[in-house]
Amino acid sequence: MALSNSNGSKGLLQSRELFEYVLETSVYPREPELLKEIRVITANHPQSLMSTSPDAGQLIALLQKLINAKKTIEIGVFTGYSLLLTALTIPQDGKITAIDMNKDTYEMGLPVIKKAGVEHKINFIQSQALSALDELLQDDENRGSFDFAFVDADKVNYQKYHEILLQLVKVGGIIVYDNTLWLRTVAMPEEFVKEELKPSRFYTIEFNKFLANDDRVQISQVPLGDGITICWRL
Numbered sequence: 348m349a350l351s352n353s354n355g356s357k358g359l360l361q362s363r364e365l366f367e368y369v370l371e372t373s374v375y376p377r378e379p380e381l382l383k384e385i386r387v388i389t390a391n392h393p394q395s396l397m398s399t400s401p402d403a404g405q406l407i408a409l410l411q412k413l414i415n416a417k418k419t420i421e422i423g424v425f426t427g428y429s430l431l432l433t434a435l436t437i438p439q440d441g442k443i444t445a446i447d448m449n450k451d452t453y454e455m456g457l458p459v460i461k462k463a464g465v466e467h468k469i470n471f472i473q474s475q476a477l478s479a480l481d482e483l484l485q486d487d488e489n490r491g492s493f494d495f496a497f498v499d500a501d502k503v504n505y506q507k508y509h510e511i512l513l514q515l516v517k518v519g520g521i522i523v524y525d526n527t528l529w530l531r532t533v534a535m536p537e538e539f540v541k542e543e544l545k546p547s548r549f550y551t552i553e554f555n556k557f558l559a560n561d562d563r564v565q566i567s568q569v570p571l572g573d574g575i576t577i578c579w580r581l
């Protein structure tokens with residue numbers, strides 16, 4: 348289910364003009380051409396709104412640069428906007444473990460990833476995320492080895508992903524969770540929320556409360572896109 352807000356934009360800023368100003372002034376001029384290409388390809392998909400927002404993506408790339416991220420993990424690839432963003436940001440010998448149960452959508456963006464010359468950085472795993480993460484945990488070398496994680500998949504499992512990612516991401520590393528405002532529903536009375544959004548709303552509210560009390564991470568919830576929460580592993 349993909350929704351836009353009442354002023355027609357995907358973002359949380361209350362004026363379309365302000366949101367467009369930010370995009371036109373600071374985001375689009377610096378967005379790599381091949382990321383634009385993935386956006387254009389994705390626009391034909393009925394669930395195109397699931398793609399990571401370019402403004403949130405710009406912050407994600409900045410965080411990755413700031414910590415010199417080299418080994419990263421992504422849960423929820425879709426057509427690959429955030430995946431290509433990361434692949435373009437990390438060094439030539441960087442590695443991304445990219446997990447999604449749907450390979451067809453990954454393959455929509457794959458020609459662009461190949462054109463960018465960054466496919467060698469990507470290990471795509473077609474799988475339910477929990478089983479792929481459990482498998483990664485079986486290898487002791489993976490524990491505490493990831494610099495950066497991006498989670499943009501089924502909201503109902505975020506807390507389970509969090510527990511595993513805390514074991515995989517090193518101290519000083521960063522985990523970013525997408526959709527932590529879940530289409531604005533976290534702050535709506537439940538009776539106004541569409542039935543199909545309620546399970547994710549419930550788990551997102553619980554997860555946000557949990558993170559607020561989790562002293563293993565320092566957090567900041569940022570109102571870009573559908574809301575992202577940045578967790579710095581302590």
Ligand SMILES: C[S@@+](CC[C@H](N)C(=O)[O-])C[C@H]1O[C@@H](n2cnc3c(N)ncnc32)[C@H](O)[C@@H]1O
Nearest residue numbers: 397398399423425428429447448475476500501
């Ligand atoms: C919001 S989209 C990801 C968007 C992506 N980050 C981008 O920038 O385009 C969510 C993705 O998560 C995947 N997904 C949802 N639940 C999953 C699960 N339990 N295991 C693996 N993948 C899952 C879906 O197939 C979908 O491609």
Ligand SMILES: O=c1cc(-c2ccc(O)cc2)oc2c(O)c(O)ccc12
Nearest residue numbers: 348349350357396397400526572573
């Ligand atoms: O239906 C959606 C919409 C989004 C979304 C909304 C606004 C933004 O600025 C970015 C993304 O994201 C979704 C998502 O991540 C998902 O897993 C399912 C549905 C949607």
